[in-house]
Amino acid sequence: MFDRLAQMEARYNALSQQMSDPALVTDQKKFQATAKESRDLEPVVEKYREWKKVSEGIAEAKTMLADSDADLRAMAEEELASLEPRLEPIEEELKIMLLPKDPNDDKNVIVELRAGTGGDEAALFVAEVFRMYLRFAEQHRWKVQVLSESESGIGGGLKDVTAIFEGDKVYSQMKYESGVHRVQRVPATETQGRVHTSAITVAVLPEAEEVDIKVEAKDLRIDTFCSSGPGGQSVNTTYSAVRITHLPTNTVVSCQDEKSQIKNREKAMRVLRSRLYEVEAERIHQLQAKERKQQVGSGDRSEKIRTYNFPQNRLTDHRIGLTNHQLAMVMEGQLQPTIDALIAHDVAQKMKGETVDAA
Template sequence: MLERLQSIKERHMDLERLLADPEAAADQARFRKLNKEYSDLRDIVRAYDLYAGARRQLEESRQMVASEEDPEMKAMAREETDALERRVPELEQELRLLLLPKDEADSRNVIMEIRAGTGGEEAALFAADLMRMYQRYAERQGWRCEVLDYTESSGPGGFREVTLSITGHDVYGTLKFESGVHRVQRVPETETQGRIHTSAASVAVLPEAEEVDVEIRREDLRFDTYRSGGKGGQNVNKVETAVRITHEPTGLVAACQEERSQLQNKERAMKMLRAKLYDIKLREQQQERADLRRTMVSGGDRSAKIRTYNYPQSRVTDHRIGFTSHALPGFLQGEIGELIDALKMHEQAERLEEAARA
């Protein structure tokens, strides 16, 4: 591991020199590639420097314990040694995590689809609750969250389905564990007997794709236009600005109605379609990489029930890792960071175990 870390540090220094060269900016594509590699290695180099420094201090402290004759100085050195003996393994574990191969998709923006499942109108209201939860979490993260498309339910306030675009830093790597079936247990407002109903909504988190990631042939696409179902405006509900694109080889459909022009809606719908096709490609690759498909957490199996939101007990339970919180109101306000961190740590632990067995 130390040899690998030293080579990484040397590469980081080489990149620093290359990026400082004024000629490097002449080729913007190459400059961006070098800058991304430099940024990716930065955290590893910082952790390595801390680890190497702690190891040196530990060796010096041990020598001082062995050679120091003054009782007070010897006691201080022994105390420092004890602290460093705890600290060095922690830094080593951090380095092992940083050295795990990164999923290229983790740094991407996402397209999130939320669909009401079993439960009728109550499921549609729950889909709207989930949408607001992710919008508020995105706001807390400093991300940008936009509604791309939606289909309202027959009752007020609910959605049969809604599609979001979320852009920011490492969005997919943070939200990919949200894919799956979310279940809610609560008493609907229309329930006169006070009985608890169980409803569900599904969440799909798709990494946003670039044009070069997937090949889409123009002849494989069918374009349909229609009037938006929005709440009015200069063009909305008057002309056919909404766009629906069907990828005929796969049957995948992407639609957008939020923009005021047909061209803008077409561009957004194409972005959604690329994300869906890239998701299929990514999942095929992950299927071949068994270490990323060992668990639901890693695989993000959308057919599985991943979480239950129990209103009477103010409880949220993630069934994949046994996480339970009794702060449901805050959770629905976007305070989901603790659970997401726990899911990340669970995945990292499994990947470390896989790496140790390899």
């Protein structure tokens, strides 16, 4: 481990020298790649330097224990009492830092929510969970763009909604949300006070850049149509909405959020690239990753990853056995404790050498 850390420190020093070279700034692509690699290495190198400083302090103090001067020996014992308890925790942190990282963790994400079992009640819960994610995004200062949404027959409900979440390390936080979310509560339309169970599906896809996945123009069929729903005078009068079909995989993406056909096309292509990227990633890592259909499921209540029980004010994440009795706060976007617990569980499994899927 420490040989690898020494190599990382040497690489970090080399990158720092490159960053100070004025000639590097003229090549923006290389400059950005160098800066990113340097940023990625920096926390590990800083922790390694802390470990070296503590280790050197312990070695010096042990040498002083052999000194004939009683005062120096007393100082050495005090120094050891202070430094030795710090060494093991730093080493544990370094082990965690050296665990293989998900290459998608720094990416933006495409989030897709769809109503499953439960009809109108499921559609209402889609809207509420999406609102929860919007509040969570606000806390992290992420930017959210709605790409498409389909309203249900009752006020405020959504049959489905797709949005892009952009910001710092979005996928590293949101990737654990993929799966079936079950809700238990008394619907507003229930006259006898019975608790109903409904379900929605959530899919979180890392956004693919053009360098990640190449889409050939000949493989696309692009259709335009009139937008529907809220939107002012342009609705049903201009062909601004776009539907893109990737012919080899029969993947269909549509977007009508913008009044501009060009902007809708750009947004639809972002979603299409991300879906195709996921398919390719599954093909390459099929032994490690679940297929998307398994990840998201059919929306049946039995395929749940999480339950939201409103009568008991309880959230339960079934993957790690976590129970939180502050559901009202979670629905206001206070999702971080749950995410942190999932991340900690994932790290613990990796420390054991086990492969764990996000969902």
